[in-house]
Amino acid sequence: MARGPGTRSQIVAWLKVLLPLLAIALLSTLFLVARELDPTVNLPVSRVEDLADRSSQTVTGAAFSGTTESGAQLDLSADTARPDPEDGDRLLARAVYGALTQEDGSRVDLAAPSAEIVSKTDRARLTGGVTLRSSAGWVMTTDALSTSLSGTAVESDGSVEATGPGGRITAGKLVITESTDQSGSLELLFQNGVQMIYRPPGPE
Amino acid sequence: QEVTFGTMRADSDAPVEVSADQLSVNQSDGTALYSGNVVIGQGEMRLSAPRVLVVYAETRNAIARLEATGGVTLVSGTEAAEAERADYDIDAGTVTMSGNVLLTQGDNALTSERMVVDLDSGTAQMDGRVRTVLQPGGSE
Numbered sequence: 550m551a552r553g554p555g556t557r558s559q560i561v562a563w564l565k566v567l568l569p570l571l572a573i574a575l576l577s578t579l580f581l582v583a584r585e586l587d588p589t590v591n592l593p594v595s596r597v598e599d600l601a602d603r604s605s606q607t608v609t610g611a612a613f614s615g616t617t618e619s620g621a622q623l624d625l626s627a628d629t630a631r632p633d634p635e636d637g638d639r640l641l642a643r644a645v646y647g648a649l650t651q652e653d654g655s656r657v658d659l660a661a662p663s664a665e666i667v668s669k670t671d672r673a674r675l676t677g678g679v680t681l682r683s684s685a686g687w688v689m690t691t692d693a694l695s696t697s698l699s700g701t702a703v704e705s706d707g708s709v710e711a712t713g714p715g716g717r718i719t720a721g722k723l724v725i726t727e728s729t730d731q732s733g734s735l736e737l738l739f740q741n742g743v744q745m746i747y748r749p750p751g752p753e
Numbered sequence: 754q755e756v757t758f759g760t761m762r763a764d765s766d767a768p769v770e771v772s773a774d775q776l777s778v779n780q781s782d783g784t785a786l787y788s789g790n791v792v793i794g795q796g797e798m799r800l801s802a803p804r805v806l807v808v809y810a811e812t813r814n815a816i817a818r819l820e821a822t823g824g825v826t827l828v829s830g831t832e833a834a835e836a837e838r839a840d841y842d843i844d845a846g847t848v849t850m851s852g853n854v855l856l857t858q859g860d861n862a863l864t865s866e867r868m869v870v871d872l873d874s875g876t877a878q879m880d881g882r883v884r885t886v887l888q889p890g891g892s893e
Contacts, residue, residue: 683780685780742772743773744772745770749815
């Protein structure tokens with residue numbers, strides 16, 4: 550084979566080198582520039598925080614009771630109670646019933662369709678039309694009232710209507726506290742102007 | 754001494770209205786105390802006092818008496834009577850005023866220690882050092 554290498558075999562020799570290089574280059578682009586593929590991105594997964602504020606935390610038949618230093622007992626119970634989504638310290642309750650019993654037995658029963666209980670500030674607010682029934686035969690209604698959880702301190706927001714032994718009463722405000730004399734019994738204070746109408750029973 | 758009091762006879766079965774600044778009701782014994790310019794009204798009669806205590810009848814659902822204290826004024830029609838204290842017995846329809854009672858009727862005035870006003874019959878019975886003060890001359 551003395552003949553000088555012809556141009557054909559030169560080309561073939563170069564091709565034997567260039568073609569595999571080209572192949573390698575093509576293969577590498579396949580992996581290097583491929584799109585970022587993350588199969589887990591669009592799986593329907595909800596994280597734990599999303600579940601927190603669902604009403605999955607509703608408590609049914611919740612009950613709260615506290616006694617004050619002077620021995621008065623406050624019991625609050627609700628059909629349902631759940632934490633307020635915006636403010637974790639507030640408990641929103643539905644169909645709330647309460648009883649405030651003094652040591653000497655005088656007591657006031659409260660009932661309201663809704664309530665907010667903030668144990669941190671030791672207060673509960675009953676709203677949506679509150680009815681109060683006292684042991685001395687008074688029945689009182691008001692729109693909303695707030696009460697302390699650890700003391701005898703009930704205060705109506707606005708006007709109150711009451712019927713009882715004294716007749717029918719409307720007043721600008723109702724405050725229920727412990728009477729100052731040591732009997733420690735409940736004292737109903739009708740304030741901001743009181744109007745009372747009493748119809749004497751006809752001569753029997 | 755018998756005097757007429759109150760031109761119209763107050764009907765003792767008419768509803769009694771009480772208005773005041775504040776009312777405090779004690780739950781164990783049920784006493785109720787009105788305080789702050791209390792005005793008791795029934796028919797034509799107005800009784801005003803700084804403090805009025807409600808005393809219940811035994812049956813507890815009826816009011817037996819209203820005790821007004823601290824300077825009382827009783828007005829009925831054109832006549833007015835003042836005293837330190839007044840007990841308004843609703844069932845009997847009488848107001849018993851005591852403590853230097855002063856009754857003014859038109860121009861003349863009577864003072865006494867006690868006066869019992871019968872709202873139904875419109876008469877008042879004054880006793881205890883009754884003195885009449887006549888205003889000399891007509892009113893100018």
